[in-house]
Amino acid sequence: MITVHHLNNSRSQRVLWLLEELDVEYRIVRYQRDANTMLAPPELRAVHPLGKSPVISDGDTTVAESGAIIEYLTGRYGDGRFVPPPETPQRLRYTYWLHYAEGSAMTPLLLSLIFRRMPKAPMPFFIRPIVRGVADKARTSYVDPQLKLHFDYMESELGQHAWFAGDEFSAADVQMSFPIEAGKAGGLVDSGRPRLAAFLERIHARPAYQRALEQGGAFAVGG
Numbered sequence: 088m089i090t091v092h093h094l095n096n097s098r099s100q101r102v103l104w105l106l107e108e109l110d111v112e113y114r115i116v117r118y119q120r121d122a123n124t125m126l127a128p129p130e131l132r133a134v135h136p137l138g139k140s141p142v143i144s145d146g147d148t149t150v151a152e153s154g155a156i157i158e159y160l161t162g163r164y165g166d167g168r169f170v171p172p173p174e175t176p177q178r179l180r181y182t183y184w185l186h187y188a189e190g191s192a193m194t195p196l197l198l199s200l201i202f203r204r205m206p207k208a209p210m211p212f213f214i215r216p217i218v219r220g221v222a223d224k225a226r227t228s229y230v231d232p233q234l235k236l237h238f239d240y241m242e243s244e245l246g247q248h249a250w251f252a253g254d255e256f257s258a259a260d261v262q263m264s265f266p267i268e269a270g271k272a273g274g275l276v277d278s279g280r281p282r283l284a285a286f287l288e289r290i291h292a293r294p295a296y297q298r299a300l301e302q303g304g305a306f307a308v309g310g
Contacts, residue, residue, distance in 0.1 A: 089113040089160075090144040092134050093303055095120055098153045098265050099141035103303045105157060105261045107295035111164045115302060153265070154185050157258050169258040177253035184251040184259040192241070192266035195233040199273065202226045238275045238283065241267070245282035264290055 089106065093099045093115045106113050118131055118140065132138035135151045142151045143159075150159045161170050171177035203226075206219040241263075244251065252259045267283055270276045276283045290296050 090116055092116050092118065092131060092140055092142040092144070094118045094131070094140035095304060097140045100299065100303050101153065101261050101264050102141045102143065102156055102160075104264070104296050104299040105160055105169075105258060107298045107302070108169060108258075108261070108293075109160060109164050111160070117304075152189075153262060154189060157185065157262055161258050165258075169256070169261075171252055171255070171257060177255075177257075180248075181252035181257050181259045185262050188259075188262040188266055192237055192263075193269075195230050195237060196266060196269050196273070198230045199226065199234060202230060234270075234273075234275060238270055238280060242280040242282050245286060260286075260290065 089111060091099060091102055091106070091113055093103065095118070097120075103113075103115070129138060131140060131142070134144070135142045135149065137151070139151065141153055141156055142149060143156055145159075145163075148159075150156050161168070171181050202222040205222045206215060208218075210218060248254055250256050250260050251263050264287075267276060267287060270283070271287060276287065278284070
């Protein structure tokens with residue numbers, strides 16, 4: 088049986104969702120973030136040296152990284168479901184969005200989170216205004232423009248097709264859900280980006296998504 092090493096409020100939630108879509112039996116081992124640092128607990132290092140989530144175990148096989156897990160699960164248990172046929176334009180789009188989610192979309196979101204938290208970190212009071220100034224400058228000059236660029240791009244791409252790989256739901260939509268959920272939490276997905284907002288409404292309405300929430304517990308992202 089597959090074991091999902093599940094960290095609260097993390098990318099592992101979309102692994103639970105995919106397993107529900109695939110109708111594959113699994114069990115959950117739960118881990119909680121540190122309430123102060125929001126980091127994963129050291130116990131996860133016993134599963135994978137980086138101590139990160141998501142990680143799954145399937146017999147003697149351990150797989151980390153969301154994209155690798157999605158490829159493994161769809162390849163072993165999908166029977167052709169949720170992946171477009173090879174050598175089609177949809178398959179190329181699928182591969183692109185599967186990698187774009189972590190390779191491009193998450194970078195400015197993580198930078199935004201870091202720079203928002205920097206001024207709140209423990210430090211001598213006389214240094215705080217300097218740190219706040221550096222953080223604000225980084226956000227306004229680089230991070231915020233990058234976020235606008237990427238979320239406008241995603242919004243535009245959903246104008247071509249109902250889903251990211253094409254007209255059919257695929258595992259690329261599972262992968263893309265996390266950055267879009269994070270964007271929603273950060274105020275980037277609203278009435279100004281109606282296609283992304285509609286995407287979230289569609290995935291939230293899927294029975295498998297709802298079952299994954301029941302299994303994984305309350306899910307929220309953001310700083």
